[in-house]
Amino acid sequence: MGTAALTAYRHALRAARVAFQGDTAVLLAARSQMRSGMLDPPDKTLSPAQQAQYMEDVATYLRRNVVQATRVNTAGGPPEQHHQPRFHLNIHGDTELGDNDSIRNKTQLKAKHWPKR
Amino acid sequence: MLCSVGSRCGAGQGALLQSRQSGASAFVSKRFFAAAAGGNTLKQEDVLKRVGDVIKSFSKTGTSASNADTPAAEVTEATSFQKDLGLDSLDTVELLVAIEEEFEIEIPDKVADELKTVGETVKHILSNPEAN
Numbered sequence: 001m002g003t004a005a006l007t008a009y010r011h012a013l014r015a016a017r018v019a020f021q022g023d024t025a026v027l028l029a030a031r032s033q034m035r036s037g038m039l040d041p042p043d044k045t046l047s048p049a050q051q052a053q054y055m056e057d058v059a060t061y062l063r064r065n066v067v068q069a070t071r072v073n074t075a076g077g078p079p080e081q082h083h084q085p086r087f088h089l090n091i092h093g094d095t096e097l098g099d100n101d102s103i104r105n106k107t108q109l110k111a112k113h114w115p116k117r
Numbered sequence: 118m119l120c121s122v123g124s125r126c127g128a129g130q131g132a133l134l135q136s137r138q139s140g141a142s143a144f145v146s147k148r149f150f151a152a153a154a155g156g157n158t159l160k161q162e163d164v165l166k167r168v169g170d171v172i173k174s175f176s177k178t179g180t181s182a183s184n185a186d187t188p189a190a191e192v193t194e195a196t197s198f199q200k201d202l203g204l205d206s207l208d209t210v211e212l213l214v215a216i217e218e219e220f221e222i223e224i225p226d227k228v229a230d231e232l233k234t235v236g237e238t239v240k241h242i243l244s245n246p247e248a249n
Contacts, residue, residue, distance in 0.1 A: 001207070003230055006206055006207070006230070007226050007230070009210050010210050010213070010214060010226065010229065013210065013211065014217070014223070035211075039207075
């Protein structure tokens with residue numbers, strides 16, 4: 001397997017941990033599927049270079065465009081909202097922000113890290 | 118798995134198949150070490166042992182056909198990922214990512230492509246100021 005493919009695989013494995021931090025079941029499933037994809041590519045018409053690029057795209061997508069949500073206790077808010085589900089979103093430094101219009105403006109589309117304390 | 122500030126995370130905890138329960142605590146301790154030490158204070162034999170433990174847990178849980186009978190006790194500096202552990206190129210990438218997670222570092226692509234033995238990997242970890 002070529003270096004580009006292995007590098008892409010490495011990037012994807014790392015990205016999976018960013019995207020699925022603490023969610024062992026999903027992390028394992030994602031990595032397992034990545035391995036399968038490396039051994040048996042879903043689209044066999046692509047050239048090796050394109051296959052590697054596809055895996056790089058998977059890595060980028062996982063880092064930027066997947067955000068974990070954890071359901072949290074609804075106590076504490078206004079009483080009328082107590083029965084509405086609330087979620088913590090794990091937006092991190094690589095998460096892409098913005099919507100379909102602002103996305104074309106490439107500046108400031110990344111979440112900022114917490115400032116040093 | 119929580120790693121308290123000032124103590125070292127147990128060996129093997131960062132293995133590929135075990136994600137940390139709290140990313141925040143790992144993050145905090147990383148900052149602490151970077152600020153306090155300005156470089157890692159890892160001992161060569163400890164690094165070798167932890168790499169061995171990662172290899173051990175990797176062999177047990179990996180989806181690969183890697184040689185699960187190679188005990189971590191037999192892992193030495195001279196151990197080659199491919200020749201001695203029977204890892205293929207995909208396994209090697211997976212193992213190195215597991216080792217990255219154990220030491221909370223990212224091995225640069227160009228370096229990672231060249232790492233063929235445990236000894237080379239240990240040497241790189243020791244040279245990385247962020248490793249802990």
